[in-house]
Amino acid sequence: MTRLQRRESLLGWAFVGPATAHLALFALFPIAYAAYVSTFKWNIANGHHAFVGGGNYAFSLREQAFWNALWNSFRYTAVGVPLGMALALAVALLVNQRLRGVTIFRTLYYIPAISSGVATAMLWIYVFLPTNGLVNVVLLWLHVNDKTHTTDFINNASTAMWVLVVMSVFTGLGPRMVLYLAGLVGIPGSLYEAASLDGASGWSSFKRITLPMLLPTSLFVLVTSTISAMQLFTPVYMITKGGPDMTTDVVGYHIYTEAWVDFNVGLASAKSFILLVAIAGISIVQFRLVRANLADYSA
Numbered sequence: 001m002t003r004l005q006r007r008e009s010l011l012g013w014a015f016v017g018p019a020t021a022h023l024a025l026f027a028l029f030p031i032a033y034a035a036y037v038s039t040f041k042w043n044i045a046n047g048h049h050a051f052v053g054g055g056n057y058a059f060s061l062r063e064q065a066f067w068n069a070l071w072n073s074f075r076y077t078a079v080g081v082p083l084g085m086a087l088a089l090a091v092a093l094l095v096n097q098r099l100r101g102v103t104i105f106r107t108l109y110y111i112p113a114i115s116s117g118v119a120t121a122m123l124w125i126y127v128f129l130p131t132n133g134l135v136n137v138v139l140l141w142l143h144v145n146d147k148t149h150t151t152d153f154i155n156n157a158s159t160a161m162w163v164l165v166v167m168s169v170f171t172g173l174g175p176r177m178v179l180y181l182a183g184l185v186g187i188p189g190s191l192y193e194a195a196s197l198d199g200a201s202g203w204s205s206f207k208r209i210t211l212p213m214l215l216p217t218s219l220f221v222l223v224t225s226t227i228s229a230m231q232l233f234t235p236v237y238m239i240t241k242g243g244p245d246m247t248t249d250v251v252g253y254h255i256y257t258e259a260w261v262d263f264n265v266g267l268a269s270a271k272s273f274i275l276l277v278a279i280a281g282i283s284i285v286q287f288r289l290v291r292a293n294l295a296d297y298s299a
Contacts, residue, residue, distance in 0.1 A: 038269035045263040056270035066271060068246055069254035070278065072161070076250060077229040077282075080165040085221055087169055088176030089214075095177070096184045106181070113174035121238035124167045128153040157244045164235050164248060172228070176221050183217035184210070219290040223283050230279050251275050 038056055042049035060066050095106045112120060127134045130152035139145040153159045187210065195205045233252035236242060242249035242257070255275070259268035 034269040034272060037266050038273060040266040041264075042266035043263050044265050049266070052266070056267045057274065060267065060271050060274055065246070065249070066251075066254060066274075069249050069251045070275075072246075072248060073230050073232065073250045073252075076161060076164060076168075076232060077226055079161075080168045081222065081225045081229055083165065084169045084172050084176060084225060085218065088173055088221070089180050091173060092177045092180035092184055096181060106177075109177055110174035112171045115171075117171075117234040118238060120171055121167070121235045124163070124235070125154070125239055128163050130155075154239060155244050157247045160240050160244060160248050163239065164232070167235055167239075168229065168232070172225065176225065179217055179221050180214065183214045187213045215290060219287070222286055222290070226282055226286065227279055230275065230282070 039051060039053055040049045041052045041055065091109055095102050095109070128136075130136060130150050133153075135153065136145060136150045139151070140147070145151065151159070153163050191209050191213075192205055195209060200208070231252050232250050233256060236248055236250055236253040237256070240248040242253050251271070252275075255268050255271050258271060259265050
């Protein structure tokens with residue numbers, strides 16, 4: 001290795017070294033340590049721990065409460081992610097117009113993404129208050145409710161999950177919209193001009209040009225949104241606490257209570273790795289489905 005090559009190699013390590021050290025210290029080491037802890041029956045309240053091997057994993061897969069949490073996470077993801085993607089695409093199409101002041105609307109739609117998750121959750125509590133919350137006030141104006149009958153959406157087992165879904169759709173709107181907007185900007189205008197000359201309608205152009213060209217963007221949005229949805233925690237912690245009747249006890253909150261309420265860190269670590277495998281499996285399926293559609297369009 002020449003002197004110049006050594007200098008370039010050292011310079012390269014100087015740039016990637018801090019990031020690599022940060023990744024190793026705050027990501028790789030915690031993951032490895034969690035894998036180690038997951039093999040122990042470990043209660044941090046009394047310090048007792050005993051090696052159980054795969055016992056924590058076997059117990060988790062037999063536990064009804066954990067399966068309920070997984071089911072709630074799947075429900076939340078299956079409803080919230082498609083709705084969020086559809087709304088983000090619709091808004092991206094609206095703000096992709098050459099209109100005066102459209103930049104202001106792009107900024108307004110993105111603001112919730114940079115707000116504190118805790119503060120945002122507290123605002124949504126006021127939106128769904130049973131007496132003078134915004135939703136109940138609107139229902140009162142529409143004569144759906146009256147002053148003697150209001151709906152407690154948060155503490156109602158049939159509506160609590162919908163509160164979380166509605167919140168996720170709007171709070172996640174900004175990042176998804178930006179991604180779709182970038183995808184729309186990257187579509188050549190000549191394709192729409194050619195379609196217009198052929199007499200294609202706006203809906204036909206959207207279906208035949210916009211959606212196929214946005215498939216790579218949609219794949220990225222789908223996978224990242226799914227990963228985020230499966231790790232839902234802050235809104236549940238701030239708004240529903242897993243209730244009512246465990247209908248919003250998602251995996252993220254379930255693992256939190258296992259570790260920091262019941263102090264069973266070994267069991268919580270095992271459940272974290274089961275969640276990891278579930279997310280990886282869902283992501284692989286999504287990749288294959290979208291790639292199959294990409295192949296069909298390219299053919």
